[in-house]
Amino acid sequence: MLYALVLFLHSYQRWLVLGLAFAVAVRALARLRSPAPWSLSEDRLHAAFVWGMRIQFILGLLLYVLLSPISDAFLENVRGALKVTELRFFGLEHVVMMVLAVAIADSGRARSKRIQEPPLRRRRVCLTSGVPLLLMLAAVPWPFMPAKRPLFRSPPGAREVITEVAACPPSYQSRCAACHGGDGRGDGMLAGSLKPAPRNFGDSAWLGSRTPAELRRVIREGGPALGLSPLMPPNADLNDGELDALVTCVSSFGKAQ
Numbered sequence: 001m002l003y004a005l006v007l008f009l010h011s012y013q014r015w016l017v018l019g020l021a022f023a024v025a026v027r028a029l030a031r032l033r034s035p036a037p038w039s040l041s042e043d044r045l046h047a048a049f050v051w052g053m054r055i056q057f058i059l060g061l062l063l064y065v066l067l068s069p070i071s072d073a074f075l076e077n078v079r080g081a082l083k084v085t086e087l088r089f090f091g092l093e094h095v096v097m098m099v100l101a102v103a104i105a106d107s108g109r110a111r112s113k114r115i116q117e118p119p120l121r122r123r124r125v126c127l128t129s130g131v132p133l134l135l136m137l138a139a140v141p142w143p144f145m146p147a148k149r150p151l152f153r154s155p156p157g158a159r160e161v162i163t164e165v166a167a168c169p170p171s172y173q174s175r176c177a178a179c180h181g182g183d184g185r186g187d188g189m190l191a192g193s194l195k196p197a198p199r200n201f202g203d204s205a206w207l208g209s210r211t212p213a214e215l216r217r218v219i220r221e222g223g224p225a226l227g228l229s230p231l232m233p234p235n236a237d238l239n240d241g242e243l244d245a246l247v248t249c250v251s252s253f254g255k256a257q
């Protein structure tokens with residue numbers, strides 16, 4: 001599944017980029033006053049850092065624009081989402097800070113190439129790797145932050161075992177599990193910041209109160225279609241077969257538990 005894979009790569013590429021940013025900044029700082037010519041190894045390290053940032057940016061862009069249910073939920077209803085810490089963090093704060101970091105690193109690379117004097121070049125390189133490093137450190141979802149994420153993600157596929165119990169298509173994992181939880185209990189990683197929180201799909205009294213047509217409608221059109229929270233995002237791009245599969249999936253949790 002593409003979402004889990006890109007998320008996994010994005011999570012680990014973070015360590016590479018942070019490490020490179022640190023190495024570039026410290027090395028330039030240590031040689032700030034040195035008249036020695038700008039060396040090939042300094043240049044390679046700097047290039048590796050900037051390319052690492054660019055790759056990380058592309059992975060992040062893929063998540064934001066195409067894959068992540070979090071940015072979908074954010075963009076679907078920005079006003080409401082700004083009040084939900086986690087949606088605001090990934091929908092806005094994380095992206096703005098990181099785009100700024102990439103822009104500084106990238107323009108720093110281009111400009112430093114045009115500087116002839118080694119000390120001046122090192123100063124520029126130190127600044128345009130040090131500032132992105134600080135921005136990144138501030139905007140990574142560390143485990144001590146409200147929008148916390150694991151330091152070391154488990155590889156994609158590891159957590160999908162549970163949904164095999166219920167009759168769910170892969171789209172459930174990529175579009176729904178973040179809020180509704182892998183096994184539909186309403187305990188996805190975003191659930192804590194949603195008010196009202198998603199219900200437990202395993203509750204048979206609830207299931208009995210909803211017709212399949214209603215489930216289909218709320219999945220397709222979003223929460224307001226049934227008078228529920230707008231943070232339940234619409235999925236208008238799904239075709240009939242995919243919608244039916246999700247209705248079956250949601251209704252199957254009660255039977256699986």
Ligand code: HEC
Pocket residue numbers: 069070073171172175176177178179180190194195196197198199210215218219223227228229230231232233235246250
């Ligand atoms: C950003 C979080 C989020 C995502 C992603 C999300 N939902 Fe929801 N969903 C909610 C919330 C919150 C509610 C409860 C709204 C309420 O009770 O007002 C909800 C409600 C529902 C309901 C109605 C439950 C009821 O009370 O009748 C269904 C069905 C549902 N979601 C299915 C899905 C499916 C299927 C997907 C994936 C295609 C999905 N949701 C994706 C947050 C989300």
